[in-house]
Amino acid sequence: MSKIPLAGVIGCPVAHSRSPVLHGTWLRQYGLKGHYVPLHVEKDDLPHVLRTLPKMGFVGVNVTIPHKEAALALADTATPMARAIGAANTLTFDDGLIHADNTDGYGFLRNLRDGAPAWEPTNGPALVLGAGGAARAVIVALADAGVTQIQLSNRTRARAETLKAELSAPIDVVDWSDWALAAQDAALIINTTSLGMAGQPALEFSEGLFNPRTVVTDLVYTPLETDFLRQAQGCGCVTVDGLGMLLHQAAPGFERWFGYKPEVSEALRAAVLKA
Numbered sequence: 001m002s003k004i005p006l007a008g009v010i011g012c013p014v015a016h017s018r019s020p021v022l023h024g025t026w027l028r029q030y031g032l033k034g035h036y037v038p039l040h041v042e043k044d045d046l047p048h049v050l051r052t053l054p055k056m057g058f059v060g061v062n063v064t065i066p067h068k069e070a071a072l073a074l075a076d077t078a079t080p081m082a083r084a085i086g087a088a089n090t091l092t093f094d095d096g097l098i099h100a101d102n103t104d105g106y107g108f109l110r111n112l113r114d115g116a117p118a119w120e121p122t123n124g125p126a127l128v129l130g131a132g133g134a135a136r137a138v139i140v141a142l143a144d145a146g147v148t149q150i151q152l153s154n155r156t157r158a159r160a161e162t163l164k165a166e167l168s169a170p171i172d173v174v175d176w177s178d179w180a181l182a183a184q185d186a187a188l189i190i191n192t193t194s195l196g197m198a199g200q201p202a203l204e205f206s207e208g209l210f211n212p213r214t215v216v217t218d219l220v221y222t223p224l225e226t227d228f229l230r231q232a233q234g235c236g237c238v239t240v241d242g243l244g245m246l247l248h249q250a251a252p253g254f255e256r257w258f259g260y261k262p263e264v265s266e267a268l269r270a271a272v273l274k275a
């Protein structure tokens, strides 16, 4: 009898992760055999855990903060995308090997194209706010899609300079105090900072900042409609919330582990939002 496939999400902390609800909803919806569980793993335990999970019937895992870089380093093979981003969020165990991928950039672009179908990489400069882990994936995805000018602004300028040095992308670093100026000419603005998230300070900007031709997206999805997106809507911009990125980044892993290509639907959005 074939084994029931197991998968999960490794993080520290991990209790807040919506991935178990997301994958659980798909498993039920498609009537598939399998389980997806949250796995709290401390940093020092990661190498041992990753070598042990396949022996326990795990076919793969998602990886979240703070393990994404370490997971890539521990993998036996990695996709060009994971290498370009410098981090892994999706591991597949096969034939005793760990295969690493990063689907965050894919999820970001799918969500952007769903929410703003008129946006094209050639429309003009993209302004990325923030230079953390999420920004890395967004920048690599934008460059890969053909965006030829990426303006990058971060509170800690040195971190933006590091991304410029490490990523193969057309990046111009903009001072944090000047991002509103860069926003005037941007075809696309992406908030990848944690500002605006429930419990965090808001992202500060002046009224009427946005040009109505600019597409504005926020990676924050709690709340779904941030002040940033609300202001942009008020200026007539097309806006895209961050939930779709979370849903789309999960699909490639689900397909590899459970053998079924899942759909990102309104019902899935509702189930994950309710969790």
Ligand code: NAP
Pocket (backbone or CB within 6 Å): 104, 107, 129, 130, 131, 132, 133, 134, 135, 154, 155, 156, 159, 192, 193, 194, 195, 197, 201, 219, 220, 221, 242, 243, 245, 246, 247, 249
């Ligand atoms: P991270 O690596 O910790 O980076 C945090 C970023 O926020 C840094 O650029 C940091 O700037 C900036 N920041 C934090 N507090 C700030 C403040 N008070 N003023 C100005 N900038 C501030 O986190 P991450 O993994 O990139 O995640 C960032 C956000 O994206 C989180 O809200 C996360 O939930 C969201 N996210 C969403 C998805 C999705 O699927 N929708 C996926 C990944 C992440 P400094 O460098 O100056 O500290």
